[in-house]
Amino acid sequence: MARENQALHIGLIVSVTLTVFLGVATYLFFREYQKATARAMTAEKKLAEAEQTARTVQDEANSLKQHIGWSASDKLPDITETFNKDMDTYGARFGEDERSYRKLVENLYKALQNADAQLQDAAKKIQSYQQQIAQIQAAADSQVAEYKQAMEKLKQDLEQERAAFNKQRAEFTQKTDQLQNTLAQAQQRFEAEIAKKDGTIAQLNQKISELRRAVDTKSAIIDDMVSPRLDVPDGKIRWVNQRERTVWINVGQADNLPNLTTFAVYDAEINDLTTAKKKADIQVVRIIGEHLAEARILEDDLSDPMMPGDILHTPIWSPGQQEHFALTDGLDIDGDGKSDAHVVRNLITMSGGVIDAELDDAGNLHGQLTGQTRYLIIGTQHTAGTPKQLLDARVALLRKAQELGIRTIALGDFLQKAGWREDTNVVTYGRGANPRDFRARFPGGIQPRSTGNVFQPRTLPGAARRTAF
Structure with missing residues (x-):
């Protein structure tokens, strides 16, 4: 009986212990279940938020693709490859920080605005030219x-x-x-x-x-916007060697400059060559380079010497083009009553000019005036004894030049602007000789001065006395 009670007590103790253990274990498992459930709900909430964020990002990415001209199904590598090609093609001159479609569009828009402004200016100029025409x-x-x-x-x-x-x-x-x-x-x-x-x-x-x-x-x-040539410089002096009487100018082979071309030299500060006074005359003797030539000094003024930067001009040559001329009769340079047309003709042709028409001293016109003729060189005025045929021929040539809008220039003005000067004087021998042509000349053009009354004609002593002889 005692053993049975002891066994019962032991069984009861074990049963109570097991009950308490099961209760504690059940409580602990329930708390873990609640925590796991809470964590699961939090994870599901975060997952939903992440999915919503992913969907928002995907929608924004699809919208951005559509904004830049792509569909939602296009892949990022394809888009990136095309973007790099677009940047290399249209934005090669941009920096790395500007390589984007927005910057590209802004720069292209600015370039388009500048092009539109230039196009409007060009349209205005074309309209002006059309009005003139x-x-x-x-x-x-x-x-x-x-x-x-x-x-x-x-x-x-x-x-x-x-x-x-x-x-x-x-x-x-x-x-x-x-x-x-x-x-x-x-x-x-x-x-x-x-x-x-x-x-x-x-x-x-x-x-x-x-x-x-x-x-x-x-x-x-x-x-072609061709401006008159009488008031436009043709070049400049680069260096002057007064000792060697030589200058170097900034025109040469690339400008189609021929040898023996003569230029008039003007001060660098001159703005209007039509009324300016020249300071020297030079003649090209050697073509050195594309824009360099050597010239000799024909005539200058030591009181107003040539300086680097002085401008050059001649009406018979223009850089890169030929000038066309016409000549009247009466081209007498030295005033001896004889025609010097060959001198004028050589001066023009040696400088690359072209003679379209020439009126000889008999009244015959060789060639004809054209729309390309720029200047008509007029000779000396006719006198009362000039034949009527020659008078009518010159008047007809002048009228023709006026109809075609050809500029006329007197022979003296042409020679002055072309830088020509006479190198030698004409001396006549025989009965018609001029004694002044044979006077002794000092070197350098120095003329002797009077010495006063020191050296005067003297008479021999006693020459004034009268004699029987």
Whole structure:
């Protein structure tokens, strides 16, 4: 009995112990379950937030792809490769911090604005040029209209003359044989008048064609912005060697500068060459380089010496192009009454110029004026004894130059601006010789001065006394 109670007590103790252990274990497991559940809920919440953030980021990435021209299905490596190609093509001159589509668009927009501004300026210039061409064309059309009106009047006069002739011929057929001679003479006069008027019409048609060609040439000059050459410097002095009478200039082979070209030298501060006074004349003797040549000093003034930077000018040569000239008669340089046209002709051709037309001293015109002719060099004034044929030929040449807009320049002004000077004097021997040409000359042009009354003619002693002999 005691053993049974002891076993019962032991069983009861074990049962209570197990119950307490199970209760504690159940409590502990329940607390862990609650914590695990809380952690699971927190993890699910974070996962939901992360998924929402991922979806937001993905939507933003898809939206950004669409903004830059891609679809949502395009892959980032493809987009990156295309982006690098775009930056190399359109943004190569940008820095690394500016290599983005936004910076690229901003810079391209600025470049487009600058291009639009330049395009507007160009459009304004084109409009201005078109207006100038329209003015020239309007003037030409006015002249053409005048010539057409003259032609119509000549045609009307011709029809009137023909009608009068037909009337006279009807009257003459009714007259006797005594009037046949008179009729023949009248018919001859009429035919001569018709030939004269036909010749006038042909001349007018030729003049219209020439004016049209001149208008086309002047329009081309306006398009090329060609400015007058009389007031534009052609080069500058680079160095001066007064001892060797040599200078170096900044034009040469690349400027198509020919040897023996003469230049007039002006002060570097001169702004208007048309009224400026030249300080020296030089002549090219050697082409050294593309923009370098050596020249000798023909004439200068030691009181106003040449300096580096002084400007050069000649009307017979322009850098990179040829000037066209025309010559009248009477090209007498030294005033001896003889033509020096060959000197002027050589001066122009040796400097690369072209002579389009030349009027000789007999009144014959060789060549013709064109729209490319820039200058007409006028010789000395005619005298009272000049033949009428020569007078009419020069007047016709001057009128033609005025019609074509060709600038006229006197021979003396041309020689002065071309830097020409006469190297030798002409001395006449024999009965017509001038004693002044044979005076003794001191070196350097120094002239002797008077010594006062020290050296005077003297008489021998007693020369004033009278003698029987």
